[in-house]
Amino acid sequence: QVQLVESGGGLVQPGGSLRLSCAASGFTFSSYWMYWVRQAPGKGLEWVSAINTGGGSTYYADSVKGRFTISRDNAKNTLYLQMNSLKSEDTAVYYCAKDPLSRAGWYGMDYWGKGTLVTVSS
Numbered sequence: 395q396v397q398l399v400e401s402g403g404g405l406v407q408p409g410g411s412l413r414l415s416c417a418a419s420g421f422t423f424s425s426y427w428m429y430w431v432r433q434a435p436g437k438g439l440e441w442v443s444a445i446n447t448g449g450g451s452t453y454y455a456d457s458v459k460g461r462f463t464i465s466r467d468n469a470k471n472t473l474y475l476q477m478n479s480l481k482s483e484d485t486a487v488y489y490c491a492k493d494p495l496s497r498a499g500w501y502g503m504d505y506w507g508k509g510t511l512v513t514v515s516s
């Protein structure tokens with residue numbers, strides 16, 4: 395029932411920008427914290443960013459802080475990740491995920507999308 399569908403990935407040059415989207419359905423989107431997680435080729439999962447229900451509180455991994463911006467549009471049931479000043483190290487499959495507990499954060503990630511591939515290369 396719960397569905398998370400990422401989009402917006404693709405090939406970009408170093409220093410370029412890309413905006414990822416995550417379309418959510420099957421749950422009350424506005425009641426849940428949301429997250430972005432990524433997995434680079436041959437590496438493990440890395441938490442990237444988090445956002446609270448209303449969008450007023452955001453959190454970032456040190457590796458992306460200052461370059462990435464997480465946001466959400468609750469009216470559209472959509473989560474976003476604006477990625478600027480992209481580096482080759484940002485190459486990864488990017489996943490969006492939801493928190494399992496309504497109106498609370500940091501409890502985990504119970505549903506994930508299938509991911510969208512971002513490749514940063516010249």
